[in-house]
Amino acid sequence: MSALLTVRGISRSYGGVAAVQSVDLEVDEGTIRAVIGPNGAGKTTLLDLVTGFTRPDEGSVEFCGHQLTGMSPRELPSLGLMRTFQSARLVPTLTVRQNVMLGAYRFTRARFFSDALRLPRTRREECELVVRADELVDFLDLRHFADTPAQDLPAGAQRLVEVARGLAAAPKLLLLDEPAAGLDDSETRELADVLDAVRAGGVSLVLIEHNMSLVLAISDRITVMDAGRVIAEGLPNEVREDAAVRKAYLGVAS
Numbered sequence: 001m002s003a004l005l006t007v008r009g010i011s012r013s014y015g016g017v018a019a020v021q022s023v024d025l026e027v028d029e030g031t032i033r034a035v036i037g038p039n040g041a042g043k044t045t046l047l048d049l050v051t052g053f054t055r056p057d058e059g060s061v062e063f064c065g066h067q068l069t070g071m072s073p074r075e076l077p078s079l080g081l082m083r084t085f086q087s088a089r090l091v092p093t094l095t096v097r098q099n100v101m102l103g104a105y106r107f108t109r110a111r112f113f114s115d116a117l118r119l120p121r122t123r124r125e126e127c128e129l130v131v132r133a134d135e136l137v138d139f140l141d142l143r144h145f146a147d148t149p150a151q152d153l154p155a156g157a158q159r160l161v162e163v164a165r166g167l168a169a170a171p172k173l174l175l176l177d178e179p180a181a182g183l184d185d186s187e188t189r190e191l192a193d194v195l196d197a198v199r200a201g202g203v204s205l206v207l208i209e210h211n212m213s214l215v216l217a218i219s220d221r222i223t224v225m226d227a228g229r230v231i232a233e234g235l236p237n238e239v240r241e242d243a244a245v246r247k248a249y250l251g252v253a254s
């Protein structure tokens with residue numbers, strides 16, 4: 001198995017706060033890697049460093065043979081790397097279908113003039129995007145919301161639309177920042193099934209998540225962070241039994 005994503009010795013401080021300190025992370029093809037840790041552990045900062053939203057003080061990020069360090073977030077979808085955000089960033093007035101279509105625009109070649117003139121290529125590409133978006137809307141069981149503006153969706157459905165929009169770009173690796181936030185137990189189980197199916201379809205995942213039952217159910221490997229550092233890494237069973245993890249994360253004395 002080869003590593004799709006390799007993060008080496010990445011660090012970032014804000015003033016006196018070392019948000020991420022010398023973190024290494026590898027994600028193998030076709031796997032789900034969870035990154036867990038208490039609030040403020042540095043998980044989102046790590047995601048921001050991988051995706052170019054934050055510049056590292058030191059360290060490197062390699063994805064599919066490309067050095068990502070210094071690249072802008074806008075360049076990453078065309079390499080096959082997508083992410084979601086902790087709070088859903090949907091366009092509130094657009095429907096679910098339209099929001100998902102936004103994720104797939106990298107596949108279109110139509111540009112400003114052809115868009116403005118509604119040339120045949122633009123119309124053809126728009127049809128293809130609708131078909132692609134509807135497939136994903138079905139896959140995530142959101143068909144009954146397809147024509148609903150994002151602002152009118154329950155919080156749980158908004159999280160799923162974020163995932164659908166990420167998948168619309170046909171990524172090799174999708175980074176998910178707390179996808180289960182705001183989901184109830186049955187929605188979380190549904191999400192677990194979806195993420196399992198996504199991995200089975202060949203898309204690798206990095207999952208930042210507080211919901212331990214979700215993490216333990218679907219992760220291949222787990223990285224545990226605390227105060228900017230990796231304090232444990234391993235298989236779900238190993239991590240669950242790790243004394244340092246139980247102390248730092250679960251608040252349980254070993």
Ligand SMILES: Nc1ncnc2c1ncn2[C@@H]1O[C@H](COP(=O)(O)OP(=O)(O)OP(=O)(O)O)[C@@H](O)[C@H]1O
Pocket residue numbers: 014017018019037038039040041042043044045046
């Ligand atoms: N832009 C910033 N400016 C200043 N401090 C920051 C910034 N971003 C993150 N930090 C600090 O870095 C540390 C790590 O924050 P981060 O959001 O990465 O943690 P997290 O593990 O994702 O937490 P949570 O689970 O609560 O989302 C925190 O102490 C946070 O206050």
